[in-house]
Amino acid sequence: MADSTFPNPAVPIAGGAHGALDVTPPDVRKHSVLEILHSWITTVDHKKLGILYMLYGIFFLLVAGAEAIAIRIQLAVPNNHFLSPQVYNRFFTMHGTTMVFLVGMTMIFGFANYLVPLMIGARDMAFPRLNAFSFWVTAFGGLLLYYSFLGGSGLYGVGNAPDVGWFAYAPLTARAFSPGHATDYWAIALIVSGFGTVGTAINVVATALCMRCKGMTLMRMPLFVWLFVVVSGLTLVTITPLTAAQIMLLVDRYLGGHFFDTQAGGSAVAWMHFFWIFGHPEVYVLVLPAFAIANEVIPVFSRKAIFGYAAMVAASVGIAFVSLGVWAHHMFTVGMTSASNAFFTLSTMLVGIPTGIKIFNWLATMWGGRIRFATPMLFLTAFVFQFLLSGLTGIMLAVAPWNWQLHNSYFVIAHFHYVLVGAIVTAIFGGIYYWFPKATGRMLNERLGKWHFWLFTIGFHITFDVMHIPGLLGMPRSIYTYEADRGWGTLNMIVSIGGVIQGIAVLIFAYNMIVSLRSGEKAGNDPWDAWTLEWATSSPPPDYNFATDPVVSSRRPLWDLKHPEDPDWKYEA
């Protein structure tokens, strides 16, 4: 690694700045179906595993989306009988659990797997076999969870899925109130997929710290990689408490323990603490990757460097730390002391400061740029707007007295769907439009993409803007139906219509992926005129990513090549 010969002197191209790289064309040998299947099952390649993660996530996005549509049909009119209460309770439990653990977590780790090694100029993850194990154990955990629909009470019982809410508050999860195995499925499936999550988190941190190419110092890493280091660190200290709580739950259910047995002096509130010690940072585990995508897409489409790189890193680390001390804002109504309520109000509001810094920095990045509104940028612009709104409703919820009214109401549902759909899913869509050409070599269809964007965004706002209102009018969450005289009917009908529009948009997206994969426009290695290392190799990248190890000297290595007269390293040094 020590010598630095220049085997490929730059070839001048008329009208463009330039550099040169060595790569290979993709392997063109014909394979049988079995061979291809075998290669995907046995692969330890971070790119293939990343794609597997994404496909798995998209599959469960459709499943959990279908559950959401069923839930919305049930709630569209008062006293509906579309779903029985039992089925409704299973659906909303499975919808929440699936979206958080099987869609959110897998998709973000899909991005991490595919992009982190490419962005830091590495050939693979630090532990490639652990990477494969992590994916498969997560995947099997998800399948186990859904197997509960078939085998809820053991193979011989009537099929039922978990129905205790994704938060599974004790003592509803005790044997006395949840007989059969439905709740066990929930706990066990999450423990199993938790192994995979922890494995991948370890892998991402080790990759980012130990596999960087020459010259890629920590303060030159793309913000995307930085954010994923923070996310993985946060995952390590949040998924594990969940696992601990699930172990306690299983001790209670299988060995007759009393952790959450209120009859024997156990505490139902202890479960809430343990769950939210996981549950709240988990929100940041999911939303920081959305920031990561924004940090890459917004600068490229604004044609400007990110504003305040160091401040962005500091804000991300700050968010991670503060997020560990805010969990009890989910518990303002359980009867904590007034001093605790005040403390958690303050700590929750403090999260608003680093997130505010991030929004301002994105705005400043766009300010003075030449913003191209291609589909990825459309999604990321909507992301900034929607994230701003969800942050503001978050401030409202942090105000403990107001939270006593809003907690567990549809206002909360609207708020966190604003974060999860309006910020995270929107950013992930943007990210897929942005990196799909890199992963497949073909562009996603721009026209279908615009349809997807506008239908999805309009549907989103119809659903979740309106959904705040029934919460303010007293509608609690998790109810399978409601009385006709409460004045919630019309609002819920509108919300449901919006949900269907979003569903259509997601189907358009799935169609777009299939069509573009077969016959999309050829992408070339750098379709967006971008600046990070993944665009310095062919699309899709060869198995070994880079034929020769890259060497970088700034945060935007490709900018340096494209603009030798104004390179970043001159400024950063």
Place this chain on the structure above:
Amino acid sequence: MSAIPLTPHVSDHQHPWHLPYRGRIGMYCLILGESAIFIIFVLAYVFYIGKSLTGPTPQQVLEVPIFNSICLLSSSVTIWLAERNLEHRKMKPFALWWALTIVLGLIFLVGTGMEWHTLIYEKGLTVSTNLFGTTFYSLVGLHASHVIFGLIGLSLVLIFTLTGHVKEEHAERIQVLALYWHFVDAIWIVVFTVVYIIGR
């Protein structure tokens, strides 16, 4: 070996490019996650001290396992001595210290097993007896399971050493395993303090 010149900056070529060992970073991450699990169990234990509605209480049944603890904690020293010997390519002392570490760990496990046997069959404390039983067996059991996993790893290394497969170049990997063992020992200090000193 060649490199792609992505506008290399002059100063970059003067410093050797050094990155941390991935095994060590991975183990630190694992330890971070494991610590979080233990923190939750320890918090649960502390929270439930004195909340049991029925006996027996810790004062009635628990005896402080001093010999056990000394064995486990001294195994941290022996494994450190083993590491030092490996670095200096002294394979025989390495194997000796390493084996001693395993023996000390085994003594600890057997001690814990005897303690549990007494508690279950003589003093009538099981997981389902009361809150103390639930939290005690969970916390100590969680730690014991880590000791077991550590011992399996240590034994594998010992087997490979005796068959002559372990060489000096594996020192880094073996140090990673030793790191895990140090962690298990350090956790015992916490568990010991909470269960046998604060909780008793």
Place this chain on the structure above:
Amino acid sequence: MNEEQHSGSHSETIHLPAPTAWPIIMAFGVMLAFAGMVTNFGISLLGIVLALSGAIGWFRQVLPHEAHEDIPVVVENIIITTTRPEVARIIVPEDDRAHLPVETYPVLSGIKGGIAGGIAMIPPAILYGLIAQHSIWYPVNLLGGAGVANWRNPSTADIAAFHWQGVLVAIVIHAITCLLVGLLYGAMLPMLPRRPILLGGILAPVLWTGLLHSTMGVVNPELDQHIAWGWFLISQVTFGLVAGWVVAHQSRIRTAQSLPFIMRMGIETPGLVRERESATENEDESR
């Protein structure tokens, strides 16, 4: 370190970790081992056997040497090019506002000013307490009242008495607010025209008092009921004047008003950096 990934890349092949089925077998085994808890013990047993065999197979993959396969490299030129070959610069006109003074105060001066002002506004507040209510605790409790438990409809005597929580909360609120205001002041100072005494001493306190006057009913109604706005304004102006005086007596630095707003904001961009460097060079020469 990183032996198999990064070595030998100069040849026609590259070592990559070999594909292996052991991780998926182990993953399936782990899942089955757990699934046995909800189905049948036999499934757990099968899972454990699978997981163990997976672990052993995996072990043999990495020990004593990690298995890898050789991927042939075909060298192809990749052209890195852009459709926008030129970069715009922020143009800084040289004659921009050259008549304004070219000196201002460093950011830290704002913090110092905030501390000094915070200390200076205590005497007038205490004086008000002594004159109006014969108690130095009166203004303290008004400020700290939010943190004192059970503080509902307090009597004047209540407010005039000593409460340690009130003192504590008042000190914290006072210190934080003064520091923050000072910091904000220091951060924005280099962007704004000078006259810190006029701006920070008179204008800002008047605006601030007006803002508080309109919102205090919600923020703290007890304070709102008992407050003497005249005295409040005096305290605020004291803060502003002292803070401004302290700032004004800091040594000045040169980055100043001859530059356009964008440079006074401290914006970092290639063109401006060069400009700034050349400015400091000129400065050195002139000295």
Place this chain on the structure above:
Amino acid sequence: MPWQWLWKTRNAIFAAALLAFCCGIVFAQGPQAATPSIFTPASTPATEINNLSYFVLEITGGIFLVVGGLLVYVIIRYRARDTDDNREPAQIYGSNQVELAWTVIPVLIVVVLFLTTARMIFAIQDAPKPKAALDVTTVAHQFWWEYRYPALGVVAANELHVPLSNTQDPKPTYMKLLSADVDHSYWVPQLSGKVDLIPNHPNELWIDPMRAGLYVGQCAQFCGAQHAKMLLRVYVDTPDQFAAWVKNQQQDGVQDPSVAAGRRVFETQACMNCHAVRGTAATGRFGPDLTHLMSRDTLASGILHNNKENLRQWIKNPDSFKPGSLMPAMQLSDDQLDQLTAYLSTLK
């Protein structure tokens, strides 16, 4: 050209129009009389929260206008145009001063918001309890509410009666909140914020309703199959009404010999294992106390109007109204049903 611009942004305009249309529907229809809106408070805690919420709404609304306005400005002003000169824009890397400024301003806003909130938390949560306060013990069950008035010797179910309060002579109601099984949450939005009912973890809640009338709400913590039909009804009575209600509730169950057959059914068919009728052998505690069943407006925790036909249907098959309810269908014959209904109808 403005027309071109309009054409290009037709999607955005379409979206805005659709949103405006939806909002129109919402506000044209307006909340109905029975809507438990948090913006129509009738009790001190709810009123104070209402005032606080307007204050927070103003601040967050201001932030939204500023930041959202900047975003819209940036999108319009800095979008790539056809007249683009095809250069990269000037690269700007950051500014410590600007970062500092937009860090400190949010911190100041947080300080103000926090102080306001903290004061309100202490004011509501730690309010001193006046001597005149009425004590009620509320016990939540899957899926109904039990109300005990320890000082008055009254046990009621599902419909809470409390006296009217006023600022001169406050007569607040202090509720001790308990749970018999799983977590529940007490939420009548017009009277106060919600407080959870957690087994082995007593909580407290106070209200001082200033307007007489009926206030509705429902359980706000998922508690099992029929969480949705665990409705709350709080009747705020004038002092005279309340006194009359208490007087009636304090009496034993009516003993009408003309319905003795129904009473026999009640006592032989396991009804009395779960339900109590004071003055009889029935002392069950799992289900609602039925001593004054007919003094209530509703059945089954607020989901059915209380009349003979509904009562009969409910006894016949509770699952047809509340699938998953813990009350079993007793497989009574039609005669038994008629007799039982007749008996229960006398329990005024």
